[in-house]
Amino acid sequence: MTSLPPLQVPKLAKIVEIVEMTAIEKMFKLEFLDGSTLSFKPGQFVEISVMGVGEAPISICKSPTRSGPLEIIVRKVGRVTKALHAMKPGDKVGVRGPFGNGFPMEKMKGMDVLLAAGGLGMAPLNSVLQYVLDKKEEYGKVILMYGIRSYQDALFREEVFKMLESQTEPVVLLAYERDDPLLAKIAEKYPHNVRKGVITVLCKECLLPHLRADRTCAVVCGPPIMYKFVLKELVGLGIPPERIYMTLERRMECGMGKCGHCIVGGASTIRYICKDGPVFTGVDALTIRGLI
Amino acid sequence: MHKILPKENLRNFFEKLKELGEVHAPVRRGTIFAFSKIESVEQIEFSYVRTMIPPKKYFIQTCEEILRFTPDKGYSPATTETKKVVLFGVHACDINAIKILDNVFLEEPVDLFYEERRKNTFIVGISCEPDDFCFCKSVGADSVQDNYDLFLYDLGDRYLIDTGSRAGEEFLLSLNLQNPTSTDFEVLRKMLSERDLKFKKTLNAQGLAQIVDSNPSSEVWGRYAEKCLACGGCTLVCPTCRCYSIDEFRDLSLEKSTRTRRWDSCFLRSHALVAGGLNFRPTRLDRFRHRYNCKSSIEWKSGGLFCVGCGRCSAFCPAGIDHVEVLNNLVHLSVMTI
Numbered sequence: 001m002t003s004l005p006p007l008q009v010p011k012l013a014k015i016v017e018i019v020e021m022t023a024i025e026k027m028f029k030l031e032f033l034d035g036s037t038l039s040f041k042p043g044q045f046v047e048i049s050v051m052g053v054g055e056a057p058i059s060i061c062k063s064p065t066r067s068g069p070l071e072i073i074v075r076k077v078g079r080v081t082k083a084l085h086a087m088k089p090g091d092k093v094g095v096r097g098p099f100g101n102g103f104p105m106e107k108m109k110g111m112d113v114l115l116a117a118g119g120l121g122m123a124p125l126n127s128v129l130q131y132v133l134d135k136k137e138e139y140g141k142v143i144l145m146y147g148i149r150s151y152q153d154a155l156f157r158e159e160v161f162k163m164l165e166s167q168t169e170p171v172v173l174l175a176y177e178r179d180d181p182l183l184a185k186i187a188e189k190y191p192h193n194v195r196k197g198v199i200t201v202l203c204k205e206c207l208l209p210h211l212r213a214d215r216t217c218a219v220v221c222g223p224p225i226m227y228k229f230v231l232k233e234l235v236g237l238g239i240p241p242e243r244i245y246m247t248l249e250r251r252m253e254c255g256m257g258k259c260g261h262c263i264v265g266g267a268s269t270i271r272y273i274c275k276d277g278p279v280f281t282g283v284d285a286l287t288i289r290g291l292i
Numbered sequence: 293m294h295k296i297l298p299k300e301n302l303r304n305f306f307e308k309l310k311e312l313g314e315v316h317a318p319v320r321r322g323t324i325f326a327f328s329k330i331e332s333v334e335q336i337e338f339s340y341v342r343t344m345i346p347p348k349k350y351f352i353q354t355c356e357e358i359l360r361f362t363p364d365k366g367y368s369p370a371t372t373e374t375k376k377v378v379l380f381g382v383h384a385c386d387i388n389a390i391k392i393l394d395n396v397f398l399e400e401p402v403d404l405f406y407e408e409r410r411k412n413t414f415i416v417g418i419s420c421e422p423d424d425f426c427f428c429k430s431v432g433a434d435s436v437q438d439n440y441d442l443f444l445y446d447l448g449d450r451y452l453i454d455t456g457s458r459a460g461e462e463f464l465l466s467l468n469l470q471n472p473t474s475t476d477f478e479v480l481r482k483m484l485s486e487r488d489l490k491f492k493k494t495l496n497a498q499g500l501a502q503i504v505d506s507n508p509s510s511e512v513w514g515r516y517a518e519k520c521l522a523c524g525g526c527t528l529v530c531p532t533c534r535c536y537s538i539d540e541f542r543d544l545s546l547e548k549s550t551r552t553r554r555w556d557s558c559f560l561r562s563h564a565l566v567a568g569g570l571n572f573r574p575t576r577l578d579r580f581r582h583r584y585n586c587k588s589s590i591e592w593k594s595g596g597l598f599c600v601g602c603g604r605c606s607a608f609c610p611a612g613i614d615h616v617e618v619l620n621n622l623v624h625l626s627v628m629t630i
Binding site: 049094253290 | 359361363366367368369396397399401403404500501502504505506508534535536537538539540541542549553556558563564565566567568570572582584585586588589590
């Protein structure tokens with residue numbers, strides 16, 4: 001069933017399943033009560049309402065190429081997300097969206113796709129990962145660079161480690177920040193794939209042998225501090241800034257470019273993250289002040 | 293279409309306006325002026341310079357219900373008002389500001405509440421005289437091309453009325469007024485050119501967006517941000533500021549729970565704060581500069597600034613910060629330090 005996307009009035013959805021991803025992150029699988037589905041692009045987000053508490057912008061973490069319920073991953077970090085974490089399967093939430101431009105999957109066709117995810121940034125990038133894997137023939141090589149704190153903090157742990165252990169494609173490169181005996185052991189086993197440190201430690205040694213910079217697009221998502229450093233490394237490795245796509249976080253209350261909270265940029269480069277983004281390129285980062 | 297309204301016929305004109313809806317016009321409230329519902333033409337302050345709160349309050353209310361919800365049925369839009377309002381005595385700057393708001397709220401997806409109220413508002417503009425704070429002329433907002441129904445030019449003992457919409461024309465035709473003569477137009481031209489000379493404040497608006505953009509670390513920002521109280525008053529009185537914040541209230545009976553929106557201000561610390569405690573504009577300096585960036589940016593449809601030069605932010609700033617002084621100093625200092 002198709003209907004107009006619920007942009008202004010949240011549509012009720014039932015939580016059909018909750019998956020504990022980490023100690024503070026849960027995946028919620030949602031189905032609209034009226035049986036409708038949402039048509040969206042990787043990188044788009046929805047506003048999730050908990051009745052009586054409020055609304056929060058959350059990325060869709062599933063690819064539109066896969067059927068089934070809408071999937072979002074929520075970190076318990078604020079008022080709304082705390083309330084969400086207290087909910088059970090069968091409970092109802094409101095959904096508005098989808099909002100934002102999403103990743104330019106069409107433009108990336110024929111290219112190698114490098115995903116650089118930091119922590120929770122893996123959630124929106126999972127949508128891209130599934131998408132390119134489902135349309136393998138349309139894209140080149142797929143490389144996933146993932147920065148995590150420790151083994152316990154990794155999202156999609158099973159899938160990621162299975163891909164790593166298969167030592168085929170997609171290539172998985174992992175950086176971990178905290179001392180972790182388990183990861184140290186894995187690093188010993190796969191010295192070309194796993195390193196201790198922040199995500200940028202992977203760029204020079206681990207990424208380089210796999211990278212074909214002239215035909216690579218990068219999609220990046222992570223904590224705000226990460227972008228600057230990853231952008232520098234990737235441009236340094238020869239990926240042009242216009243082919244580096246980053247999805248950014250801001251306070252986004254309306255999702256439609258009206259409430260004004262997510263405005264960034266200098267006077268001649270004003271942008272709304274919710275409407276003009278949340279995906280921006282490396283060129284945008286160089287020309288729009290305060291973007292990253 | 294143009295008609296002449298002798299001032300002695302104002303009462304009759306006003307009574308006719310009342311047939312279109314509730315008439316709201318500038319009235320005196322202590323030391324300030326405010327758009328308010330009026331019953332008689334005597335209540336109108338024809339020579340007001342600016343109201344404290346701009347006409348935006350008629351389209352986006354200070355706090356309004358946007359959704360209702362119950363646990364079973366979920367969310368539904370709050371019922372919108374369909375009250376017809378005649379907004380009388382709106383100055384050119386404010387009419388231009390409404391146009392900027394239109395470009396935000398009537399852009400897809402159209403804001404249903406704004407659209408409903410906008411459609412039900414009949415705008416009657418009126419010519420004005422600048423005071424020390426007005427700088428509408430330097431931002432091209434001292435005259436109107438569209439976005440009004442009627443506009444009254446004060447020619448002394450009579451008004452020359454210009455129509456800006458079909459509804460305005462229909463209304464005027466129902467009044468049986470005389471057509472203007474060439475003398476009336478001559479008087480209008482003279483009035484307008486004399487008015488041009490009365491402006492005391494000029495904003496260097498040409499290329500302002502680029503200059504503001506290129507000087508994020510100018511000492512001018514810090515100098516004024518230091519004086520700023522971060523009260524957000526300037527954004528409330530600004531006719532083009534339209535940031536709003538959303539709240540949700542659960543009713544104990546669970547029958548009348550609501551989601552509301554209220555005017556917000558980029559000067560408040562929470563404006564760019566996200567869950568987890570990260571603030572994208574953490575300091576007063578960041579927020580001060582942000583507002584000037586926003587107001588000096590180019591409105592995508594009209595090509596003009598996001599500022600109409602009404603002077604409210606300067607006139608009502610409790611710290612005495614003058615918008616034009618800040619920006620002109622910025623331009624001056626950036627040229628001097630080339």
